Amino acid sequence: MKILIINGPNLNMLGLREPEIYGKQSYSSLCELIDESCRELGVEHEIFQSNHEGVIVDKIQDAYGKFDGIVINPAAYTHTSVAILDALKAVSIPTVEVHISDINSRDEFRKHSYISLAAIKTVMGLGFNGYKIAIEHLYELLK
Numbered sequence: 001m002k003i004l005i006i007n008g009p010n011l012n013m014l015g016l017r018e019p020e021i022y023g024k025q026s027y028s029s030l031c032e033l034i035d036e037s038c039r040e041l042g043v044e045h046e047i048f049q050s051n052h053e054g055v056i057v058d059k060i061q062d063a064y065g066k067f068d069g070i071v072i073n074p075a076a077y078t079h080t081s082v083a084i085l086d087a088l089k090a091v092s093i094p095t096v097e098v099h100i101s102d103i104n105s106r107d108e109f110r111k112h113s114y115i116s117l118a119a120i121k122t123v124m125g126l127g128f129n130g131y132k133i134a135i136e137h138l139y140e141l142l143k
């Protein structure tokens with residue numbers, strides 16, 4: 001079983017970025033938690049981060065035939081990107097959407113997610129632990 005974890009724009013700035021919302025831990029500590037969660041389950045994985053919408057679309061297209069599941073935090077593209085939604089629909093790889101914060105209790109514009117239309121599940125508001133829950137959910141579905 002192989003899972004692709006995709007992180008969108010500004011998530012590489014975790015730790016520095018709005019710590020009152022996203023916490024004080026860095027992006028590399030998030031990657032460590034993801035590595036550990038996958039190791040515990042014996043799941044192969046790749047972590048990918050990009051600040052560019054088209055690069056994320058390319059990565060999703062390239063995942064076809066290579067990955068069994070996707071965990072994606074599209075960050076700001078959650079609320080704007082029909083292109084990422086269409087890429088996920090095109091490859092039909094089971095996808096879990098993750099948000100570190102609770103997007104339903106923040107700005108009005110964050111309440112709408114295009115990505116939810118292609119996701120089998122959305123995990124939000126659980127901090128970094130949401131990634132672990134998303135990976136476990138995919139594992140249970142795919143095993």
Ligand code: DQA
Binds near residue numbers: 077078103
């Ligand atoms: C986010 C929520 C988005 O609204 C925001 O643009 C992000 C991060 C989250 O993980 O809580 O960059 O996806």
